[in-house]
Amino acid sequence: MLPTTCILLICLLSSLSPLTKASSLNLTLPHQHPNPEAVAQEVQRRVNASLSRRQMLSLELKEQQQCLIGNPIDDCWRCDSNWARNRQKLADCGIGFGQDAMGGKGGQIYIVTDSSDRDPANPVPGTLRHAVIQTEPLWIVFSADMTIKLKCELIVNSFKTIDGRGVNVHVTGGGCITLQYVSNIIIHNIHVHHCKPAGNTNVASSPTHVGWRGKSDGDGISLFGARKIWIDHCSLSYCADGLIDAIMGSTGITISNSYFAHHDEVMLLGHDDKYSPDSGMQVTIAFNHFGEALVQRMPRCRRGYIHVVNNDFTQWEMYAIGGSANPTINSQGNRYTAPQDQNAKEVTKRVDTNEGDWSDWNWRTDGDIMVNGAFFVPSGAGMSTQYARASSTEPKSVALIDRLTNNAGVFGDPRSSTSVSHPGDDGSGTITDGTNTGSEGSSGGDGDYFGMIFGNGAPPSSSSSSNTIFLSLLIIFILYVTTNHGGALLSLPLLLTLL
Secondary structure, rough: OOHHHHHHHHHHHOOOOOOHHHHHHOOOOOOOOOHHHHHHHHHHHHHHHHHHHHHHOOHHHHHHHHHHOOOHHHHHHHOOOOOHHHHHHHHHHOOOHHHHOOOOOOEEEEEEEEEEOOOOOOOOEEEHHHHHHHOOOOOEEEEOEEEEEOOOEEEOOOEEEEEOOOEEEEEEEOOOOOEEEEEEEEOOOOOEEEEEEEOOEEEEEEOOOEEEEOOOOOOEEEEEOOOEEEEEEEEOOOOOOOOOEEEEEOOEEEEEOOOEOEEEEEEEEEEOOOOOOOOOOEEEEEEEEEEEEEEEEEEEEOEEEEEEEEHHHHHHOOOOOOOEEEOEEEOOOOOOOOOOOOHOEEEEEEEOHHHHOOOOOEEEEEEEEEEOOOEEEEEEEHOOOOOOOHHHOOOOOOHHHHHHHOOOOOOOOOOHHHOOOOOOOOOOOOOOOOOOOOOOOOOOOOOOOOOOOOOOOOOOOHHHHHHHHHHHHHHHHHHHHHHHOOOOOOOOOHOOOOO
């Protein structure tokens, strides 16, 4: 019986797909993608597909042509004039390493009606803090324009979407947004600014748990051991520490269509040089605008694989992209505009590392536009033809970069006012569809903050979980057959067919 069982288990393992087998080998983090180059290729494929669709439109579809700008995220949902009635469509529009972030998809709509943050240990229903600590998936929207001044860190639970479309939402104050050991978060179309250190107090992290929090760093958005995170169309500035920091084994992250301004150390990816789990960090940085009064760290990387694609870097004072501890940096189709300072023309900086130590680091530039004397120093495999398979486009034109980053940041901010028009964008800082999105699903003042229901509130099961259950049942069935039929062994062809 035992030898037969062992043979069956070997057959089962050998028949798993190559992707499944690869994901279990030599991976630092359990949720790290086994082939990051494939993810980078898929991002460029989707950009090219969106651009091709736009170019093929006939003159009769001029209105749609104005809508489809070639940005695959925006093209996915903004052309629908009824987008506000199907907000959760957004969850299907992600790209890159964070594209599997589901947010609150399948959950209820929660309407934030109260901008206060009076008691972080016992948040009031209707506040943003009360919404984000719930345990079930929620799609969080806002009833009106509001500025939420936090007393301390806003600790977000898994399977949440913070969706600021249709209104003008500002998050500021103490600590700002913390994503700690959570997954499946989407943060969309909000301002995050003037965040400062705060804490040394009790803070609720779920409806049933209140814990002591020390003093925070003052990051705008802080990721700590988080995965499947998508930050899109946000505007970030003026924080005490980083605008976005991802550390301690965070992975599966996309930061897209956002606007960064007025800050020194913009974005940190990686805890420290010696923290080896961050080797599994995988981040896509796409279609962002790195704007006025920025100094450095766009991003600053430790270990990991960072795909920087189709961004517009219009200002830095020290450098744009930096790193240490041998991160892989794949820069494709960006525009780097150097400052006037002759000592700050270089895009890249190897931090506190001698050239003899970084010469084999894989930093590559493909199709980037260098303006005003900017230059990128490649190294390692980035200098060879080995990565030709990851190169999918020719150098981007200035017009293309303008188009892809045209609406970076919160929709309707002054810099977004260009000649490109979009259905539903009234140019006033909100997106409209002829309805009052702030009262969507509201039942008045009866305390029903959850509004419209889009399912049973349970996170949809993943394909990996389904496969595991199926294999477990199959093993039980095989053991039953071998036990009750004299140890007869299923044939390998039949076994493969079942798998």
